[in-house]
Amino acid sequence: MSSLQIFDVEARVLSVTKCQGNAYSAILEAKEIASCAKPMQFVNIMVRESRDPLLRRPFSLSDIEPSKGTIAVTWAVVGKGTELMTKWQSNQHIKVLGPLGNGIDSEFFHRAEKLILIAGGTGFAPLFLLAKTARQMNIDTTVLYGAKSLDLVMDSRPLQEMGCLVRIATEDGSLGTKGLVTDLLENEIDIASDKPEDTAGVVSVACGPLPMLAAVKSELSDTGIPLYVSLEQRMACGYGLCQGCVVKSTRPEEGYYRVCTDGPVFLASDVDLERE
Amino acid sequence: MKMDLSVDLGGLVIKNPVIAASGAFGYGREYARAGNIDWFGGVTVKGTTLRRRHGNPPIRVCETPSGLLNSIGLENPGARDVIDDHIPWLSQFGIPIIVNISGDSYSEFSELARMFSDCPEVSALEVNVSCPNVDSGGMAFGTNPGACYRATKAVRRHWSRPLIVKLTPNVTDISEIAKAAVEAGADTLSLINTLVGMAIDIHGKKPVLGNTKGGLSGPCIKPIAIRCVWEVSQAVSVPVIGMGGIFSAEDALEFIMAGASAVAVGTALLVDPYAPKKIVEGISSYCQSHEIDSLSRISGIAWK
Numbered sequence: 001m002s003s004l005q006i007f008d009v010e011a012r013v014l015s016v017t018k019c020q021g022n023a024y025s026a027i028l029e030a031k032e033i034a035s036c037a038k039p040m041q042f043v044n045i046m047v048r049e050s051r052d053p054l055l056r057r058p059f060s061l062s063d064i065e066p067s068k069g070t071i072a073v074t075w076a077v078v079g080k081g082t083e084l085m086t087k088w089q090s091n092q093h094i095k096v097l098g099p100l101g102n103g104i105d106s107e108f109f110h111r112a113e114k115l116i117l118i119a120g121g122t123g124f125a126p127l128f129l130l131a132k133t134a135r136q137m138n139i140d141t142t143v144l145y146g147a148k149s150l151d152l153v154m155d156s157r158p159l160q161e162m163g164c165l166v167r168i169a170t171e172d173g174s175l176g177t178k179g180l181v182t183d184l185l186e187n188e189i190d191i192a193s194d195k196p197e198d199t200a201g202v203v204s205v206a207c208g209p210l211p212m213l214a215a216v217k218s219e220l221s222d223t224g225i226p227l228y229v230s231l232e233q234r235m236a237c238g239y240g241l242c243q244g245c246v247v248k249s250t251r252p253e254e255g256y257y258r259v260c261t262d263g264p265v266f267l268a269s270d271v272d273l274e275r276e
Numbered sequence: 277m278k279m280d281l282s283v284d285l286g287g288l289v290i291k292n293p294v295i296a297a298s299g300a301f302g303y304g305r306e307y308a309r310a311g312n313i314d315w316f317g318g319v320t321v322k323g324t325t326l327r328r329r330h331g332n333p334p335i336r337v338c339e340t341p342s343g344l345l346n347s348i349g350l351e352n353p354g355a356r357d358v359i360d361d362h363i364p365w366l367s368q369f370g371i372p373i374i375v376n377i378s379g380d381s382y383s384e385f386s387e388l389a390r391m392f393s394d395c396p397e398v399s400a401l402e403v404n405v406s407c408p409n410v411d412s413g414g415m416a417f418g419t420n421p422g423a424c425y426r427a428t429k430a431v432r433r434h435w436s437r438p439l440i441v442k443l444t445p446n447v448t449d450i451s452e453i454a455k456a457a458v459e460a461g462a463d464t465l466s467l468i469n470t471l472v473g474m475a476i477d478i479h480g481k482k483p484v485l486g487n488t489k490g491g492l493s494g495p496c497i498k499p500i501a502i503r504c505v506w507e508v509s510q511a512v513s514v515p516v517i518g519m520g521g522i523f524s525a526e527d528a529l530e531f532i533m534a535g536a537s538a539v540a541v542g543t544a545l546l547v548d549p550y551a552p553k554k555i556v557e558g559i560s561s562y563c564q565s566h567e568i569d570s571l572s573r574i575s576g577i578a579w580k
Contacts, residue, residue, distance in 0.1 A: 006310040008549060046547070051342045051495045051523065055547060097310065097549070236337045236344060237546035240306030242299070243322075243351050244337030255330030256351065261306060 006239055007032040011096040013088045014070065021147070021154035023076050023122060024086050025062065031069035033098045037061055038105055039130040040205075040230055040265050043073065043098035044238035047081045056097060057081040058235045060126035060207075060264070071096075074125035074154070100238050101264045104130060104205070104228075113201030114140040116188060116225070118216050120181055120208020121147055124154050126230060127207050135162040142167070144188065146181025146212070150174035181208070182215045189223055199225055205265070206230070214273040227268040233259040248272040279560045283317070283538050283571055285515045286463025288400045288438035290317030290372055290538065292556045293571055294528065297519050297542030298323055298376035298402060298442070299348065303362035304369075311549035313369040315556060320374040320540065321362065323404050326384050328354035332409060333486035338475050343496035343521075344543050345473050347409045347487040350378055355388055359395050367397035374440065378404040378414065382430040389434035399438065403431050403462075406444030406469035408491045418444040418469075421456035428460035440517065443467040443508070445497075450504050451511035458512045466517035466540065467508060468501045494543040495521040502534045509535025509576055523551065525558020535576040 011030040019025050033043065044056040063072035075082050088094065115134050117127045124145055134141045142165040147153045149172045156166045167184045168176030177184060192199050206216045207230040220227045235245040238260045246256035247263070250272050257263060257271065281292040298320040301307055313319060331351025338345045352358070358375070366373055375398050379385035385403065392398050405418030405427050417427040428441050441457035443450055445468040454465055470491025475484040483489075501520025509516045518536030521543065522528050528539045544551040559571075568574055 004309065006549075008310065053339065054342050054344060054494055054543075055339050095548075234335045234337050236339075236346070237300075239310050239549070241302050242337065242346065242546050243302075243331065243348050244346060246331070246334050246336060246351075248333070255328075256334075 004036070006097060006100065009033055009096045009098070010093045013090055013092050013094060015090060016086065016088045019074070019155060021152050023074055023125070023154055025072055025074040026085065026088060027070050027072050028094070028096060029069055030071050030096050030098070033096065034064055034066050034069045034071050037064050037071060037099035038103035039064070039133045040126050041099040041101050041103035042238070042264060043071065043096045044100060044235075045073070045085075046095040047084045048094075053081045053084070055236055056238060058100070058238050058260075060230070061099070061129055062125040063129055063132070074122070076122050097238060101260060102262070104265060108203070109134060109137050109139060112139055112203040114203070115142070116185075116202060116204040117141065117143045118181055118185060118204060118206040118208070119143065119145045120212040121152065123207035123209070123230070124156075127205065128159065130205060131159050131164050132162060135164060141165070142188065144169075144181050144184040146170070146184070146208070148172065180215070181212060182219050185216060185219050189219070199223060204228070210273060210275060213268070217268045217273055228265050229268045229271065229273070230264045231259050231266060231271070232264070235260055279563050280569070281556065281560060281563070281571060283515075285440070285517065285538055286438050288318070288372060288374075288464065292317040293532070293538035293559065294552045294555050295374070295517060295538060295540040296320055296545065296552070297540035298404070300542035300545045303358065304366045307545065307549065312553070313366075313371055315552040316371055317538065318372040318374055318399070319366070320376050320402055321358070321366070322352050323350045323376045323378045323407060324352050324355050324358050324388070325350055325378050326355055326387055328352065328357070335484055335486050338484045338490070340473070340475060340492065341496060343492050343494035344546070345475055345485060345490040345492050346470070347485045347490035349409045349487060350407060355391050359391060363395055363397050372399035373397060374400045374402050376402040376404050376442065377431070378407055378410070379427070380410070382426050385427050385430040386434055389431040393434055393436070400440055401431060401435055401437070402440040402442050402466060403428055404442050406442050408444070408446065408470055408472045408489065409487060415444050415446060418453060419447050421452050424453050425456040425460040428457045428462055432461035438463045440464040440466050442469055443504075444469045445500055445504050446472050451507050454508040454512050458514050462514060464515045464517060465508060465512065466519065468497070468504050468520045471497055471500065493521065495523060497521050498527060502530055505531055505536050506534040510579060522555070525555045525562060528555050528559055529562060529574075532571060532575050533578040535579065537572070537575050
């Protein structure tokens, strides 16, 4: 666990936009967080000052602009909290706790020669930031992105413009390959395994629903390509107090890990991704 | 003017009446990254058992209207590790440390009391006879006056410093349990622990929590907690630490006027690391504007 400070910032809402993929994105002015946050970290947001919703809502960062002092979060409306967030007005202040979780640090980028990022649904948002950061460091980056259908696919053109190779699969075939993101992954591995030297230095990171992560883990298990997964779990505090947001370790003597402080990014071999 | 907000809880003197509640503070390390441990009058660490416990399977937390259902299941590293690793770190802040202990037998309670007796940094023990999330022990000790008496006595025999017993509201008559704890030697009572509750996932058609039932906390239980403090503080002569949904100074003052000598904040810490600071400042300014020189003057003032 890192001992770095966590800030509770009165963040100013700069904009809330409805974006491609039936998602919303907000840019927040939160200087303290923007100055030290890393890709794949998250923030815990008090959607409004009230006792209902009671808890904050955790969101991965979908962008960080340290020079502007801003961060971005991207979400799909799934309940009361996310619905209220679509009503935020520009210049209103909301409380944002962060940066939270381990995230991915610069050492990781020094080790990786090529990245394969595997995104499912809104899991695309934090991987967008990771891909952007990797490209800024000139790392060869492929993004495999699966969604149910065309209307739920977020905008990946900025990544292409940054030089990422982006492949998309939709379950109904309305965009890209018809099928699952694991089909794209299988294809990617087939190509790489013809030339074993091509898998050396490859690191993969996946973010999406649990069954997808389990399928990706199984797909990559014999390839020698290390896989990191970014997990979601029902969460309360987001900073390690309550031990509510746990995931089972693959080593029984370890018990459970806290997604908020031990994660959200784990080496896939460390965590049990089967449904309880 | 800086108010003197200190209170004496059966020999445990704290500089202000706001305590971190067990289970919402861990062992302090995580909290210290976001808040300041010095804001508290005292801190109660996570429920500690003799041996390490891994806790319950997820899902462990679920939000309900103005409330939080949890079923952590007393995940903790065990008493030895707490004494060797966590208490020495936490003691650097100079804030009184209360250790919440949970046994699954009377002899385990005795053993825990013996172990912490050798740990001078611990100011008080809080006997947990009210955890709703474990199969053996836990709440079973706190729902029967005889069992509560024996558990308290088992600790009292080996513990000479201030002894707190934490009561469950999941009983017909909480005063009866309170009296048994005091008779067995409790110096202070803390109440309430969480209420047993449940939620169903209508899409999965099963309970939300991995352990089916959980403990309900937060603002939605505050009226029940106030009623319990009101009853217990009039039934016994020892001080009461009130807790249950305290998020503001106004909430804390309600508890004090209902008969509490001090208060504890739990769920609020999960939402706002600054809650203790705001609550202490709010109590202080209330006392100043109402010319109250000691909190003991308003403790139980609503009885009249």
